[in-house]
Amino acid sequence: xxxxxxxxxxxxxxxxxxxxxxxxxxxxxxxxxxxxxxxxxxxxxxxxxxxxxxxxxxxxxxxxxxxxxxxxxxxxxxxxxxxxxxxxxxxxxxxxxxxxxxxxxxxxxxxxxxxxxxxxxxxxxxxxxxxxxxxx
Numbered sequence: 001x002x003x004x005x006x007x008x009x010x011x012x013x014x015x016x017x018x019x020x021x022x023x024x025x026x027x028x029x030x031x032x033x034x035x036x037x038x039x040x041x042x043x044x045x046x047x048x049x050x051x052x053x054x055x056x057x058x059x060x061x062x063x064x065x066x067x068x069x070x071x072x073x074x075x076x077x078x079x080x081x082x083x084x085x086x087x088x089x090x091x092x093x094x095x096x097x098x099x100x101x102x103x104x105x106x107x108x109x110x111x112x113x114x115x116x117x118x119x120x121x122x123x124x125x126x127x128x129x130x131x132x133x134x135x136x
Contacts, residue, residue: 033108037101044097049090057086
C-alpha cells in the first residue's frame with residue numbers, strides 16, 4: 001500500500017516537463033556549444049597563430065653560405081617572402097576560425113530563441129485548437 005507521503009513526494013508530469021524543458025535541455029545545448037567553441041579554438045589554435053603571425057612559414061629560413069652582399073640580399077628577400085607567406089596563411093586561418101566561432105555563437109543564440117518560442121507556439125496552437133472546437 002502507498003502511504004500519503006509517497007504519493008506527495010513523487011514529482012508530477014508538469015514539474016518533470018518544466019525541469020526537462022527549461023533546465024536539462026538548455027544545459028545540454030550549453031554543453032554542446034562550449035564543446036564546439038573549444039574544438040574550433042583548439043583546431044585552429046588561434047592563440048598560437050597570433051603569437052607566431054610574423055614567423056616564417058614552416059620555419060623556413062635561408063642563411064647565406066658565402067659572405068657576399070648578393071647572398072645576403074638574396075637570403076633577406078627569401079626570408080621576407082617566407083615571412084609574408086606565413087603571415088598570409090596564418091591570417092587566413094585566424095579569420096576562418098573566428099568566423100566559425102561567430103557562426104557557432106549566432107546559431108546557438110538562434111537555437112535558444114527557437115527552443116523557448118516552440119513551447120509558446122505549442123501552447124498557442126493548443127488554445128487555438130480548443131477555441132476552434134468550441135466555436136464550431
